[in-house]
Amino acid sequence: MSTAGRCPCGLGEPYAECCGRLHSGAGRASTAEQLMRSRFSAFAVGDVDYLLASWHPSTRPAELELDPEQRWVHLEVLERTGGGPFDTGGAVRFRAHYRLSGEKGSLTEHSRFTKEGGTWFYVDGDHG
Structure with a gap:
């Protein structure tokens, strides 16, 4: 996916002014939802480094490989x-829509987040 145009997170802002700022390190998420949206956008644009950096060290995989055929679309x-902003934990339930091999699909997840040292991290999630 191109990083020109609207941000994949769905807020309607230009990518560079929305999640692109977080991906580049020019800003950081102020809420668990903002982190979750930025992680969805990272999946959409293929930013593996951001996904790993925003994953809590206690649950972060050693490496992450994205399927180049899977397109996250909504x-x-x-x-x-x-x-x-003043919490140290939170949860977000979301549905992420994708296309894979010409077929539409979706993933529903209840994700848990924690904030340490002023930075939000994805901890883990349950599908369904």
Whole structure:
């Protein structure tokens, strides 16, 4: 996916002014939802380094390989619990839509996040 145009996270902002700032290190997520949206965008643009950096060290895999045939195309935030600027933990339930081998699909996940030293991290998630 191109990084020109609207951000894949669905907020309608230009990529460079939205999740692109987080991916480049020019900003950081202020909420768990913002981190989750930026991670969806990282999957959409293929930014493996950002995905690993935003994953909590206690659950982060040693490496991550994305399927080049899978295209992440749309994100729906279904529910939020905590995860605000003054919280240290939060959860976001979302549905991510993709295309793979010409077929449409979706993944629903309840993701958990923690904030340490002012930085939000993805911890883990349950599918379904």
